Amino acid sequence: MKLREITEDILGVNDTQHAIERVKVAADLCNEMGNDPIIYRAIKIARYRTRAEQLIQKVNNPPGKGVMGNMMNPIQVAVFEGLDIKSPAQATTVAPSSTSSYFGTNHIMIPGGDFTAYWNPDIDDLGGFKGYDPQYQRGALAGGGTLSRREAPPEEEMKKILSGYKTGIPTYKEHKGEVIVDTPFYYMLNLEAFLSAFAGKKVKELISIDNRKSFAPIKAELLAAKFKTYRDVGWYLANPATSMLQWIANKEKEVEQRGQSS
Numbered sequence: 001m002k003l004r005e006i007t008e009d010i011l012g013v014n015d016t017q018h019a020i021e022r023v024k025v026a027a028d029l030c031n032e033m034g035n036d037p038i039i040y041r042a043i044k045i046a047r048y049r050t051r052a053e054q055l056i057q058k059v060n061n062p063p064g065k066g067v068m069g070n071m072m073n074p075i076q077v078a079v080f081e082g083l084d085i086k087s088p089a090q091a092t093t094v095a096p097s098s099t100s101s102y103f104g105t106n107h108i109m110i111p112g113g114d115f116t117a118y119w120n121p122d123i124d125d126l127g128g129f130k131g132y133d134p135q136y137q138r139g140a141l142a143g144g145g146t147l148s149r150r151e152a153p154p155e156e157e158m159k160k161i162l163s164g165y166k167t168g169i170p171t172y173k174e175h176k177g178e179v180i181v182d183t184p185f186y187y188m189l190n191l192e193a194f195l196s197a198f199a200g201k202k203v204k205e206l207i208s209i210d211n212r213k214s215f216a217p218i219k220a221e222l223l224a225a226k227f228k229t230y231r232d233v234g235w236y237l238a239n240p241a242t243s244m245l246q247w248i249a250n251k252e253k254e255v256e257q258r259g260q261s262s
Contacts, residue, residue: 009059009060009061009062010045010046010188011057011059011060012053012057013052013053013055013056016248016249017249019053019055019056020249022058022187023055023056023238023241023242024237024238025187026110026187026234026237027234027237027238027242028234029110029230029234030110030231030233030237031230031231031238033111033229033230033231034229034230034231035230036168036229036230037093037169037170037229038095038108038229038230039091039092039093039108039169039179039181040091040096040106040107040108040191042100042101042102042103042104042105042107043103043104043105043107044105045057045104045188045190051196052248054190054192054193055189055194055197055241055245056188057107057187057190058186058187059185059186059187060184061185062087063086063087073126073127073128073129074149074151075129075130075131075161076126076127078152078158078161079161079165079180082162083162083165085118085180086182087184088180088181088182089109089180089181089182089183090126090179090180091109091178091181092178093169093170093171093172093175093176093177093179094172094176094177094220095172095218095220095221095223095224096218096220096223098216098217098218099191099215099217099218100215105191105192106191106192107188107189107191108188108194108227108233109181109187110187110188110230111181111183112183112184112186112187113185114184115183115184116167116182117179117181117182118166118167118181118182119165119168119169119170119177119180121164121166122164123164123177123178124177124178125177126178130146131149131157131161132153132157132160132161133153136149172224189237191207191218192207194236194241195207195218195223196209196216197244198236198245199240200236200240203226203236205219206218206219206223
């Protein structure tokens with residue numbers, strides 16, 4: 001499997017009406033998740049012409065395909081196999097401080113279908129996790145080098161790693177790090193579009209847009225305080241976001257009608 005192989009199928013919206021329908025589905029999923037804490041995921045996406053097209057994407061995540069991450073780390077491969085994770089998508093409980101990061105554009109991840117979330121309090125990032133053997137820890141070699149693992153850890157060490165995993169989405173206080181979600185599909189709510197244009201005036205203070213830059217800073221602490229659970233996200237999707245999309249759809253219809261009558 002190639003390093004950082006990405007095989008997820010990212011599906012954009014066809015038009016504003018399609019965006020309205022997709023937001024409704026995502027809002028329903030958020031309400032079903034209720035008081036579950038929010039997780040975030042970065043992913044590389046195409047540039048879209050409008051904020052309505054940018055707001056929400058659906059990602060099909062079929063089993064048995066590659067994932068974004070360090071697949072050169074044999075521990076990660078062994079964890080996926082040991083936990084029988086078929087359709088992994090790696091997210092985090094840490095609210096981002098910018099609209100973009102190393103792995104791409106930052107989103108709120110909304111899992112779909114019959115999903116299971118896994119997390120280990122010892123592991124902030126599975127791709128970079130070296131295991132428990134001291135000889136493989138970062139900087140352990142003479143001169144400060146790091147010894148790379150060529151194969152999965154021995155049985156006892158692997159048992160310790162796997163036994164540390166818990167299911168469910170942890171709170172930020174419980175775990176400041178990675179959550180692996182085994183899900184056949186999920187929705188990605190674009191933070192830049194959501195905060196700056198679709199969540200209402202009171203939420204705009206969480207983000208500072210500068211059109212001259214390709215990214216925008218986010219007030220991460222305020223974001224985490226404003227949106228604590230998926231129920232919070234669901235309310236904003238069903239109300240201000242849907243209202244704004246409907247307003248855009250009505251304006252588009254007016255323009256179309258004027259064009260037909262001219």
